[in-house]
Amino acid sequence: QVQLVESGGGLVQAGGSLRLSCSASGRTFSSYAMGWFRQAPGKEREFVGTISSSAAYTYYADSVKGRFFISRDNAKNTVYLQMNSLKSEDTAVYYCAATFRAPAATAGGYDYWGQGTQVTVSS
Numbered sequence: 001q002v003q004l005v006e007s008g009g010g011l012v013q014a015g016g017s018l019r020l021s022c023s024a025s026g027r028t029f030s031s032y033a034m035g036w037f038r039q040a041p042g043k044e045r046e047f048v049g050t051i052s053s054s055a056a057y058t059y060y061a062d063s064v065k066g067r068f069f070i071s072r073d074n075a076k077n078t079v080y081l082q083m084n085s086l087k088s089e090d091t092a093v094y095y096c097a098a099t100f101r102a103p104a105a106t107a108g109g110y111d112y113w114g115q116g117t118q119v120t121v122s123s
Helices: none
Strands: 004-007 010-013 018-024 033-039 046-051 058-060 068-073 078-083 092-099 117-122
Touching: 004 092, 018 033, 018 092, 018 117, 033 068, 033 078, 046 068, 046 078, 058 068, 078 092
Parallel strands: 010 117
Antiparallel strands: 004 018, 018 078, 033 046, 033 092, 046 058, 068 078, 092 117
16 A cells, blocks of 8 residues: 655645645655646646656646656655746646556556645646
8 A cells, every 4th residue: 555645735826836746655665756737727637747667757738748747755755846938727626646558648547646735826
């Protein structure tokens, strides 16, 4: 069982930056691929990006490519989502997710989920 806890959400002005963190329990964090998703009110959960267990591979949704960056520190059991040039349409609850399988761009590819952290971008 893996427990994930997101932090770092908040209110930020458009054009600003925010860094989310996701801390994982357990001693096998370095074996998980990690993903970030988001869900805005009234919308389905949306893929944001993913990172492989070794951090050698990352993949992003077109909507955030070049603005958002995922990294991880396996020694700290933590994955990060650096969000730059934020837009009002980035407002959502952001979730991190983990899987022992390969990095995936769909929610079904993940086995464990955090509770989410709210990000609100004011225009």
